Structure formats: structure tokens, C-alpha cells
Amino acid sequence: MEAGRNHSCGAGCSHHHPPPDSGRPSPALLEVRDVSVDYEDRAVLTDISFNLHKGDFGCLIGPNGAGKSTLLKTMMGLVTPTRGKVISHARQIGYVPQQLPLDPGLPLTVAEFLSLKLTQSRFWFGAPKRGAQRARIEAQLDEIGAAHLIDRRLGRLSGGEFQRVLVAYSLLNDPDLLLLDEPLTGVDIRGGFSFDGLLHHLHEHRGITILMVSHDLHLVEHLSDVVFCINRDLCCHGRPDVVLRPDNLAKAYGHMPGMVPDAGGTAFIPIRNIR
Amino acid sequence: MDWFLEFLDLPQMRYAFLVALIAGPLGGLLGSFITLRGMSFFSDAISHGAMTGVTLGFALNLARDVGDPAMQLTLVVFCVGMALFMAWVLERTTLHADTVIAFTYTGSVALGVVLISRLRGYRVLEGALFGDILASTAMDVWIMGGLAVLTAGFLAFNLRPLTLAVVQENLAKIEGYNTRRLNYAFVVLIALVIALLLRQLGALLISGLIVVPAAAARVVAGNFRGMLTISAVFGLIGAAVGIFSSYHLDSPTGPTIVLADVVILTLCLIGSSVASIRAARSAQLARQGRTGLIE
Numbered sequence: 001m002e003a004g005r006n007h008s009c010g011a012g013c014s015h016h017h018p019p020p021d022s023g024r025p026s027p028a029l030l031e032v033r034d035v036s037v038d039y040e041d042r043a044v045l046t047d048i049s050f051n052l053h054k055g056d057f058g059c060l061i062g063p064n065g066a067g068k069s070t071l072l073k074t075m076m077g078l079v080t081p082t083r084g085k086v087i088s089h090a091r092q093i094g095y096v097p098q099q100l101p102l103d104p105g106l107p108l109t110v111a112e113f114l115s116l117k118l119t120q121s122r123f124w125f126g127a128p129k130r131g132a133q134r135a136r137i138e139a140q141l142d143e144i145g146a147a148h149l150i151d152r153r154l155g156r157l158s159g160g161e162f163q164r165v166l167v168a169y170s171l172l173n174d175p176d177l178l179l180l181d182e183p184l185t186g187v188d189i190r191g192g193f194s195f196d197g198l199l200h201h202l203h204e205h206r207g208i209t210i211l212m213v214s215h216d217l218h219l220v221e222h223l224s225d226v227v228f229c230i231n232r233d234l235c236c237h238g239r240p241d242v243v244l245r246p247d248n249l250a251k252a253y254g255h256m257p258g259m260v261p262d263a264g265g266t267a268f269i270p271i272r273n274i275r
Numbered sequence: 276m277d278w279f280l281e282f283l284d285l286p287q288m289r290y291a292f293l294v295a296l297i298a299g300p301l302g303g304l305l306g307s308f309i310t311l312r313g314m315s316f317f318s319d320a321i322s323h324g325a326m327t328g329v330t331l332g333f334a335l336n337l338a339r340d341v342g343d344p345a346m347q348l349t350l351v352v353f354c355v356g357m358a359l360f361m362a363w364v365l366e367r368t369t370l371h372a373d374t375v376i377a378f379t380y381t382g383s384v385a386l387g388v389v390l391i392s393r394l395r396g397y398r399v400l401e402g403a404l405f406g407d408i409l410a411s412t413a414m415d416v417w418i419m420g421g422l423a424v425l426t427a428g429f430l431a432f433n434l435r436p437l438t439l440a441v442v443q444e445n446l447a448k449i450e451g452y453n454t455r456r457l458n459y460a461f462v463v464l465i466a467l468v469i470a471l472l473l474r475q476l477g478a479l480l481i482s483g484l485i486v487v488p489a490a491a492a493r494v495v496a497g498n499f500r501g502m503l504t505i506s507a508v509f510g511l512i513g514a515a516v517g518i519f520s521s522y523h524l525d526s527p528t529g530p531t532i533v534l535a536d537v538v539i540l541t542l543c544l545i546g547s548s549v550a551s552i553r554a555a556r557s558a559q560l561a562r563q564g565r566t567g568l569i570e
Contacts, residue, residue, distance in 0.1 A: 073445075076445075076449060077449075077451070078445055079450055094448060096445055097445050097446065099444055102442065103311070103313075103441075105493055106311065106441065106442075107440065107493060107497070107498055107499050107501070107502045108441070108497045108498070108499045109497075109498045109499065111501045112438075112498055112500070113442065116435055117437055119435060121435075122432055122433070122434075122435055122436070123431065123432070123434070123435070124434050124435035124438070125434065125500060126498065126499060126500030127498075127500075135533060142304075151498075153498075154442065169446075224279065
């Protein structure tokens with residue numbers, strides 16, 4: 001426990017108490033209250049508290065092993081917190097899991113995968129070739145620009161295509177809150193560019209509140225309006241231009257291999273983006 | 276027609292034929308999920324480990340031969356216990372699945388061999404190693420029927436969570452399914468099927484009946500539902516063709532069924548290679564056609 005604390009970031013960059021939030025007048029859609037998660041004797045998360053408000057585009061950042069995915073899983077009820085709780089006022093939560101390797105020979109088609117979400121009963125016997133469910137699946141894929149993938153096999157999709165299908169899957173129950181776990185890992189640069197357009201569309205036009213785990217600080221700065229920086233505890237939170245300052249990030253990340261402060265010293269940016 | 280149905284004149288052939296016609300599609304259906312979940316090695320381990328169940332049955336004087344109902348019961352208890360043990364160890368250890376399965380199953384086989392060497396020599400194991408489907412009785416047909424109903428019912432009732440878990444276990448959990456309970460139920464089902472099929476097909480061949488039709492279906496199926504259907508149909512065809520050929524070729528029945536399954540798989544592999552070569556060639560021709568126009 002104590003050893004865990006040595007690696008955490010200690011005092012935050014901005015007001016830690018009372019429970020931080022994005023400062024918007026709209027009501028909290030998700031309240032994280034003093035959440036701690038221990039795996040066996042190892043503290044993964046310690047006393048995390050924050051609010052996510054309706055209409056926010058929030059990003060969770062932090063180094064590898066900081067507990068970002070665990071926090072998202074706690075919100076989905078996949079992990080039970082050791083202490084504290086997550087209170088959701090959302091009508092429906094959509095969850096886009098981290099991409100895990102998929103059996104390339106899996107004969108499940110995109111239509112079948114999506115129909116698994118739409119079928120509410122235990123009994124499922126494949127995707128219908130026509131009818132209301134097929135139309136619903138077509139419309140959902142069309143919205144995210146993936147209509148052409150409908151009869152493709154899941155295992156044969158590229159990283160970016162599979163990511164889109166996972167987003168389509170998470171949108172099928174019409175969520176007002178969308179949680180995305182590192183949606184940009186395994187996505188090529190071109191895929192990445194259209195993917196942030198998709199997120200922008202869901203946030204601005206569908207009015208979906210978003211909380212996304214991301215490593216791409218450039219994208220975080222570009223998309224989000226509130227950033228939560230965690231390293232076991234909440235180091236820092238607030239508007240991206242405040243949080244993404246080198247001194248704050250250094251507190252959370254310690255050092256950041258491959259990242260340098262940008263020209264104005266206001267943000268870390270990946271070295272690959274410097275020309 | 277007489278020539279065609281002549282093999283059914285023998286009463287033991289009739290029972291064997293019915294058992295095979297039920298066991299084939301049953302193995303195919305179950306095998307689909309075993310291969311999708313990457314558990315072929317798991318079912319292999321149970322069927323080989325079952326040899327120890329057989330020797331235990333002899334050693335404890337529970338049964339006189341492999342066909343004894345008491346032996347079937349011993350095997351059910353032993354296989355289910357072994358499956359639960361392996362699943363439990365896998366859940367709790369950081370060791371790789373292959374490693375856990377290998378030590379459980381080699382350990383079990385080793386124990387079986389040590390036990391049997393103190394009993395009456397290896398000959399008594401022959402029936403358990405290679406099986407004897409022609410020894411099937413009316414009782415076996417009933418057992419097989421019950422097993423088929425159980426398997427089909429389990430898969431139908433759990434098709435949605437099982438399929439979601441194949442993509443990612445968390446997706447099934449989010450829909451409110453208890454994936455842990457489902458995993459345990461699934462390994463118990465595998466153990467039951469293997470324990471009750473051991474006498475017909477033998478420890479060395481059961482895996483063939485389970486894995487081969489599923490693998491063939493996976494090669495040719497266009498979607499998930501298609502794979503399940505084709506796998507069951509291939510299982511049925513393999514069983515029918517195998518029994519029929521074994522009568523006319525005078526070859527052992529169980530191995531002939533597995534050979535028929537392997538022939539089906541080989542044909543599917545050849546067919547799909549030919550199809551993909553043709554597709555590549557026609558794509559190339561189309562490209563050449565386009566460049567020809569530009570020139």
C-alpha cells in the first residue's frame with residue numbers, strides 16, 4: 001500500500017478538494033466517489049473522486065499501469081471497487097473495450113456480431129437477412145461510415161475497421177454515455193484521423209457524453225474539454241490547456257519517453273510529430 | 276438397395292449406426308465451440324486422462340470390463356472431476372494453459388499406466404484406447420440420445436453469451452451473464468460427452484470426432500450460423516459414411532468414422548485453396564484488363 005503511494009503523484013495540480021469536476025453547470029452524469037481498487041495486495045487505484053457532467057468530452061490520461069482501464073471497468077461494473085463507488089445517472093452506457101487479438105478464422109460476420117447486441121433474449125440464432133433488425137444494423141453501420149463491412153468476417157477486419165465495428169456495437173443500445181478504452185491503439189494513422197472525426201460527430205451531433213482513455217495527448221488536447229490525469233490517484237484534472245502542461249504531466253508520468261514540450265512549453269507532444 | 280442397406284441386417288450394426296448418427300452431429304456441434312474457444316487440447320487431455328479413470332474402475336473392482344455401466348459411471352465422475360480441476364487450476368495460476376493441461380494429463384496417464392501394470396497388464400486397456408462401437412446396445416442409444424438433447428439444449432440456451440465470450444469475455448459480462456459459471460458448465464459438458472463416448476470411440480479417437488468436422492466447417496462456412504449447421508451435417512455424414520465403409524471394407528468402425536471426417540476436412544481444405552487461387556487469378560485478370568484499356 002505504502003509502496004504504491006511512492007509511485008503515485010501525490011498532490012494534484014489544481015484544487016483537489018472539494019471533489020473536482022469540470023466546472024460546468026450541467027448535472028453530473030457520472031460520479032466517481034473515493035474509488036479504490038486493490039488487486040490482491042497491490043493498490044491499483046487509490047481514492048479517486050471526480051464528476052463527469054452531461055455533455056462533457058472527458059479524457060483519462062496517465063502512464064501505463066496507472067489504472068485507467070481498471071477505472072473504466074469499475075464504471076461498467078466489470079471490476080468491484082475495494083472501497084468507494086461509482087454512481088451513474090446515465091440512461092444507457094455504451095462501452096468500447098480495449099482491442100484484444102481476435103481469432104482471424106472466426107466466422108462471425110459483422111452483422112451477426114451486432115445482432116448479438118440487439119437480441120435481448122438468451123436465444124440467438126444468427127443475424128436475419130432482412131427485416132427490422134437488419135435495417136437497424138445497416139443504419140448504425142452507415143452512421144459511422146462502415147456500411148460496406150456488414151457481411152465481412154470479424155476476424156478479417158483491419159484494426160481500424162474492427163474499432164469502428166466495436167463503436168457501432170456500443171451505440172446499438174442508444175447510450176447517452178460512452179466509455180472508450182484506448183480506442184486508438186492498433187489503428188493506423190489514416191484510421192486514427194477519421195476516427196477522431198467520428199468521436200467529434202458522436203459528441204457534437206448525437207450529444208453523447210464521452211469518457212475516453214487515451215495515450216495520444218495531441219488528440220486529447222484536440223478533442224476533450226476536461227482531462228483527468230491519473231497515476232493510481234487523481235493527479236490532476238481540468239481543461240486540457242491547464243492539465244496538459246509539462247510540469248503537470250511530469251508529476252503524473254515522471255518522465256515521458258518519446259515526448260517533448262512543444263514550442264510554447266504548454267504541452268507535451270510526441271517526438272514523431274516534430275518536423 | 277439391398278446391397279446398400281445390407282449392413283443393417285446385423286443387429287450390432289443397427290445400434291452402432293444409431294449411436295454414430297447421434298454422436299456425429301453432437302461431436303460436430305460441441306466441437307465448433309471447443310475449437311472457437313481454443314480448447315481442443317483441453318478435450319484431448321480429458322480423453323487421454325480418462326484412461327486413468329478406466330484403470331481406477333478396474334483397480335477398485337468397480338467393473339469387470341469397459342462396457343460395464345459401473346465403468347461408465349466411474350468415467351463420468353473421473354472426467355468431470357478432472358475437467359473441474361483443470362479449469363480451477365487455470366483460473367488461479369499464471370502458468371500458460373498448455374502447461375497446466377500438459378502436466379494434468381501426462382500426470383494422469385502416468386498414474387493410469389502405473390496402476391494398470393500392477394493389475395493385469397495392458398490388454399484390458401485396449402477397449403478403452405480404441406473403443407468398440409459395434410458393442411453398442413439399446414441402452415447406449417438412449418444414453419447418446421439424452422446426451423444429444425442435453426448438448427443441443429445447453430448450446431441453444433447459451434448461444435448468445437458463448438458467442439459474445441468468443442469475441443471478448445467482457446462483452447458477455449456486460450450483458451449480465453455469469454461467464455465464470457458458464458465456463459465451468461461448458462467444461463463439465465465436454466467431460467460428460469467424452470466420458471460417455473469413450474467406450475464407442477476410444478480415448479485416442481474421440482478428439483477426431485469432436486474437432487475434425489468443426490475444423491472442416493470453419494474452413495467453408497461464410498458465417499457463424501453456417502459454421503454450426505455445417506459442422507453438425509459434416510459430423511452426420513462422416514458417421515454414416517464411416518459405418519457404411521467399415522462394413523464393406525471390413526475395417527474397424529470407430530477409426531473408419533474418424534477417417535471419413537478427415538477425408539471431409541481434406542476435401543474442404545483443397546476446395547477452399549482452389550477457390551482462393553481462382554479468386555486471386557480473376558482479380559489479377561481484372562487488373563490486367565484495366566491497364567490494357569489505359570494503354
